[in-house]
Amino acid sequence: MESLRRQLREARWGLPLARSLAEEIAGDKVGVRVLVRELFGEDAEVRKRAADVARRVTERDGRLLELYADELAGLLETLPVEESRTRWHLGLVVPRVAHTRMQRLRAARTMSLLAEDESNVVRCSAVEGLGLLVLQEASLRDEAEEMIERFLREGTKAMKSRARAVMRLWSRSERSKK
Numbered sequence: 001m002e003s004l005r006r007q008l009r010e011a012r013w014g015l016p017l018a019r020s021l022a023e024e025i026a027g028d029k030v031g032v033r034v035l036v037r038e039l040f041g042e043d044a045e046v047r048k049r050a051a052d053v054a055r056r057v058t059e060r061d062g063r064l065l066e067l068y069a070d071e072l073a074g075l076l077e078t079l080p081v082e083e084s085r086t087r088w089h090l091g092l093v094v095p096r097v098a099h100t101r102m103q104r105l106r107a108a109r110t111m112s113l114l115a116e117d118e119s120n121v122v123r124c125s126a127v128e129g130l131g132l133l134v135l136q137e138a139s140l141r142d143e144a145e146e147m148i149e150r151f152l153r154e155g156t157k158a159m160k161s162r163a164r165a166v167m168r169l170w171s172r173s174e175r176s177k178k
Contacts, residue, residue: 004034008049018049022056026064032057036068039075044083051089062096069097073106084119091125095132104137115147124162127151131166135173 007021025031035057038050054072057064065072076090091114098107107129114126130144144166151163 004031005038008038008046008053009043013049013052018052018056021053022060025053026057026060032064036065036071039072044086048083048086048089051086051093054093055089058093058096063099065093065097066099069094069099069103072097073103073110077110081118084117084122087114087117088119088121088125091122091129092132095129098133098136101137104133104140108133108137108140108143112143112147115151120156120158123151123155124158127159127162128166131169134170 004021004025007017025035035050035053038046039054041047041050054065072090073094076087076094079087079090081087091111094107094110095104098104111126111130111133114122114129117123117126127144127147130140130147134140134144148163148166151159155163
């Protein structure tokens with residue numbers, strides 16, 4: 001997976017490359033390990049890119065990173081405010097990989113803190129992340145609804161859009177259960 005390491009460090013970066021790398025490592029345990037290792041590296045830019053790839057991986061299948069759920073939650077909790085893009089991506093990864101009740105509750109606490117972040121993109125990931133957690137942990141619904149109501153009332157356009165997207169997600173989920 002030297003290719004993954006190299007590509008995370010290349011000058012050009014964008015959504016197509018992030019998606020391509022995510023697809024490349026999707027079924028590769030070694031690739032997933034390398035990706036996680038890069039998330040914990042010293043280089044903030046590489047961390048951001050690795051978080052972007054992790055986000056794309058978990059969009060398709062959160063189970064691929066479940067083994068690292070606790071470590072990723074700890075990383076998200078300790079990242080400095082300056083790394084808002086990394087925090088944004090991990091704000092979606094952590095809820096997707098939380099597979100035990102304790103992990104989901106921990107992720108929900110983190111999402112509540114991120115909802116107060118100075119970065120708009122981080123706040124957006126918080127409402128979406130909490131919304132995703134509700135699908136697996138119904139006890140979080142009231143907290144998520146309060147956040148959604150607040151974002152719809154006081155949020156930026158992006159926050160309002162994310163809050164509405166969560167409500168649509170819940171609606172689709174409820175319809176599919178019937």
